[in-house]
Amino acid sequence: MPIHRRKTRQVSVGDERVGVVKIGGDAPVSVQSMTSGYTFEVDACVAEINRLADAGADIVRVAVPNKKDTAALKDVLPRVKVPIVADVHFHFGRALEAVESGVHKIRLNPGNIQDRGHVKEVIAACKERGLPIRIGVNEGSIIERRDKQKRMRELGGVFSDSKHGHFLAIMIAKLEEYLDIFYEEGFFDLTISAKSPDPGLVIEAYEAVSARFDHPLHLGVTHAGPRETGAIRSVVPLGHLLASGIGDTVRISYASDPVLEVEDALEMLYCLGLRERRGVDLIACPTCGRIEVDLFTLVQDVRAKLADEIKLPIKVAVMGCIVNGPGEAEGADVAVFAGKQRGILYVQGAKVATVPESEILDRLLLEAKRFEARVLAG
Ligand code: SF4
Numbered sequence: 001m002p003i004h005r006r007k008t009r010q011v012s013v014g015d016e017r018v019g020v021v022k023i024g025g026d027a028p029v030s031v032q033s034m035t036s037g038y039t040f041e042v043d044a045c046v047a048e049i050n051r052l053a054d055a056g057a058d059i060v061r062v063a064v065p066n067k068k069d070t071a072a073l074k075d076v077l078p079r080v081k082v083p084i085v086a087d088v089h090f091h092f093g094r095a096l097e098a099v100e101s102g103v104h105k106i107r108l109n110p111g112n113i114q115d116r117g118h119v120k121e122v123i124a125a126c127k128e129r130g131l132p133i134r135i136g137v138n139e140g141s142i143i144e145r146r147d148k149q150k151r152m153r154e155l156g157g158v159f160s161d162s163k164h165g166h167f168l169a170i171m172i173a174k175l176e177e178y179l180d181i182f183y184e185e186g187f188f189d190l191t192i193s194a195k196s197p198d199p200g201l202v203i204e205a206y207e208a209v210s211a212r213f214d215h216p217l218h219l220g221v222t223h224a225g226p227r228e229t230g231a232i233r234s235v236v237p238l239g240h241l242l243a244s245g246i247g248d249t250v251r252i253s254y255a256s257d258p259v260l261e262v263e264d265a266l267e268m269l270y271c272l273g274l275r276e277r278r279g280v281d282l283i284a285c286p287t288c289g290r291i292e293v294d295l296f297t298l299v300q301d302v303r304a305k306l307a308d309e310i311k312l313p314i315k316v317a318v319m320g321c322i323v324n325g326p327g328e329a330e331g332a333d334v335a336v337f338a339g340k341q342r343g344i345l346y347v348q349g350a351k352v353a354t355v356p357e358s359e360i361l362d363r364l365l366l367e368a369k370r371f372e373a374r375v376l377a378g
Pocket residue numbers: 285286287288289290291319320321322323324325
């Protein structure tokens with residue numbers, strides 16, 4: 001079933017050299033990640049950004065806690081392949097310095113940059129250069145303030161059925177107050193995020209934001225943990241939101257190599273039909289007591305080889321036996337189903353070879369390459 005995406009305003013991030021990524025409107029859902037190293041270590045920072053870009057990240061964010069980080073941006077930016085966002089907390093001056101260095105977008109946290117005059121200075125700098133700003137509300141960093149008590153009581157009534165009602169009331173009140181500063185300045189190049197480590201809260205928060213504001217939404221589950229557990233913690237709420245049409249750009253956050261964030265975010269978008277797949281669509285059986293080859297090793301080898309050598313989104317099936325093998329083989333471009341230490345290979349549903357187990361990997365790769373070459377030749 002096609003997903004009907006919620007219509008949002010569109011913002012543009014980037015420049016002529018790195019390319020412009022559109023967020024919101026009818027733009028495809030983009031994938032973001034963040035470097036894990038220090039921005040002031042220029043060579044390592046550039047290498048990490050470009051590794052993320054090669055993995056498929058459309059936009060990369062970097063931390064700029066100190067002046068040496070914003071100063072380093074001048075050397076980082078000319079060497080990267082994708083637009084860069086400066087992640088600013090506590091010191092609005094870092095945002096001004098990052099803009100001066102030529103960064104493509106600013107992220108501000110309303111929980112720790114609250115002075116209206118400071119925010120207006122950042123808005124003016126971004127406006128002058130045509131840069132968008134993300135307002136990133138995190139559950140852990142927003143603080144209830146006495147001057148919003150009346151609005152909080154009203155919103156408390158609106159969210160009274162939710163176990164997260166108190167947070168939702170604070171968050172919406174905070175966003176309304178913060179957005180007013182931008183609107184007063186006639187600034188609308190905004191994206192919004194409302195992250196939490198609690199998947200249920202993430203769903204409710206983004207639904208609440210989506211219902212009230214038409215700015216593009218940057219989805220994320222913050223502090224999701226290592227990939228082993230963080231993948232499900234992230235994909236459950238983000239997949240739910242995206243399937244219901246909410247979300248314009250995504251960052252999955254792991255306490256692991258950020259390349260994994262990009263790979264998993266892309267796979268999530270492919271599965272939802274929200275992005276065109278890059279590379280092989282691999283399906284494989286989970287194995288069972290009927291298995292007669294070492295399928296786990298074979299699948300990992302096939303995945304690694306095909307990722308290196310096949311660029312078109314061809315569908316490859318690796319099946320353990322004849323129970324589901326022929327059916328999957330018919331639905332795949334290239335398939336193997338194994339049995340009795342041998343593999344039977346299919347291309348577009350037609351049997352092409354039977355080979356011993358030791359030759360399955362090479363033959364499957366050969367057939368995949370031949371198939372890709374035929375597709376490319378038209
Ligand atoms: Fe078991 Fe065969 Fe199904 Fe694989 S394809 S899970 S080996 S029945």
